[in-house]
C-alpha cells in the first residue's frame with residue numbers, strides 16, 4: 001500500500017511538469033507499475049529483459065521482466081519498431097504511456113514510444129528457449145544464467161522474503177542479532193567436517209600460519225552465541241556455515257545458511273521447541289502473504305500437491321516423540337531399511353522420512369538422544385540405563401531433519417567431565433569460563449535455511465534453492 005502510494009506520488013510529480021515540455025517519464029519497476037492503481041495515461045520508463053515476444057501484423061507484444069515480480073509488463077510496440085532487435089532475452093529500456101489493457105490478464109500495459117535495446121541476446125545460443133519449460137536439473141547447468149528463468153526467479157524472491165521474515169520474527173520477539181564469525185578456531189559439532197583456512201601469503205619460517213592457530217570456516221555459530229547468551233538473554237545469528245561432508249545428497253551442501261538462536265534462563269526442551277515451531281509457522285505465513293504468486297508457481301509446477309501438504313503442516317501442532325520411541329516405531333516397521341534401526345545408532349534420512357510419514361506428515365520433534373551420539377555441549381539427562389542428552393531434532397515431510405538443537409550443559413562439573421572425555425579440556429577453557437562466571441541454564445537450535453526453503457516450496461534438490469551451490473567436486477563461479 002505504502003509502495004503503491006509512493007509510485008502514484010512519483011507519477012503525479014512527473015505529471016505536474018509544464019504542458020509546453022514533454023512530461024519526463026518516471027522510472028518504475030515492473031512490480032510497481034502492475035500494482036499501482038489509476039495510472040492509465042501516465043508516462044513511465046521501465047528497464048528489464050524481454051521474456052516473450054508475440055508479433056501480429058501491425059503490433060508486437062513484448063513481456064518485460066526486471067526481477068521485481070513474477071509477472072512481466074506487457075509492452076505494445078507498433079510496426080515502426082525493428083522487430084529483429086527485440087528478441088527473447090535482450091535487455092531493454094522502454095518509455096511510453098500506460099494505457100488500460102483490453103486483456104483480463106493485466107490492468108495496464110505500456111504503449112511504447114521509445115525502446116532502446118541495451119544488450120542484444122543471441123537467441124540461437126542462449127540456453128533457454130522462449131515458451132519452453134526447462135526442468136530444474138537442466139537450468140542448474142547454467143549457474144550464471146539460471147536466475148533468468150521464471151522458476152529460479154520465484155525461488156530467489158521467496159528466499160529473499162524468507163530471510164526478511166526470519167529477521168522480523170526475531171526482532172518482533174526481542175532477540176538481538178549477533179554477527180558470529182565465519183573464520184573460527186573451534187569445531188563446534190566435533191564431526192571433523194572442517195574446511196581449513198590458510199593464507200596464500202608466504203609466512204616466515206618461525207610463524208606457524210596466519211592466525212598462529214589452526215583456523216577453519218565455521219560449521220555453526222552456536223558457541224559464539226553461547227558467549228553472547230551470558231549477557232543477552234535472547235540472541236540469534238543467520239549466516240553461511242560450511243561442512244566438508246562428502247555428500248552428493250539432495251539435502252546437503254558444503255556451504256549453506258543456518259538460522260541459529262540461543263536463549264538463556266530456560267530449563268526445558270519444551271521452551272526451545274515452542275520457539276522452533278513459532279519461527280517455522282510465523283516465517284512461512286509471512287512468506288505466503290508477501291509473495292503468493294512466487295510460492296504458487298513452485299507449488300503448481302515444481303511440486304504439485306505441496307500447497308495442501310504445507311497447509312497441513314501449518315494448521316497442526318507439531319508432534320513430540322523420544323528417540324527411544326522412534327527406534328521402537330522403526331523396529332516395528334515393515335519397511336526394508338538400508339540401515340537397520342537400533343538404539344544407539346544414528347537416525348538416517350530413510351528413518352526420518354518414515355517417522356514423519358508415521359506421524360501423518362505432521363512435523364515431529366524427536367528428543368532425548370543417546371549421549372554417545374551427540375557433541376560434548378549437550379545437557380546430560382542423567383538417566384539410566386539408557387544414557388541420553390536433552391537434544392531435539394525437528395523432522396519435516398520431504399526433507400527429514402530441519403532443525404537441530406539442545407539444552408546446553410550449564411553445570412561446570414558435568415561439562416568438565418564431557419570435555420575430558422572428548423579430549424577438549426585444554427582448548428575449551430574459555431567455554432568452561434562461561435560456566436564459572438554467572439552460568440545460566442540455556443539452550444538453542446539451528447535451522448538449515450535451504451532445507452527450510454525445500455520444505456515450504458517442495459523443491460526436491462537443495463542445489464535449486466541457493467543461488468550458487470557448493471558441494472563435493474563442484475564450486476562453479
Ligand code: 4AD
Pocket residue numbers: 188189219220221222243245251252253254256258260261401402403404405406444445446447448449450451
Ligand atoms: O544439527 P546441526 O548440525 O546443529 C548444529 O550445528 C547446532 N550447533 C545448531 C545449534 O544448536 N545452534 O545443524 C543444524 C541444521 C540441520 O538440522 C540441517 O537442517 C542443517 O543445519 N544442515 C545442513 N543443511 C545443508 N547442508 C548441510 N551439509 C547441512 N548440515 C546441517
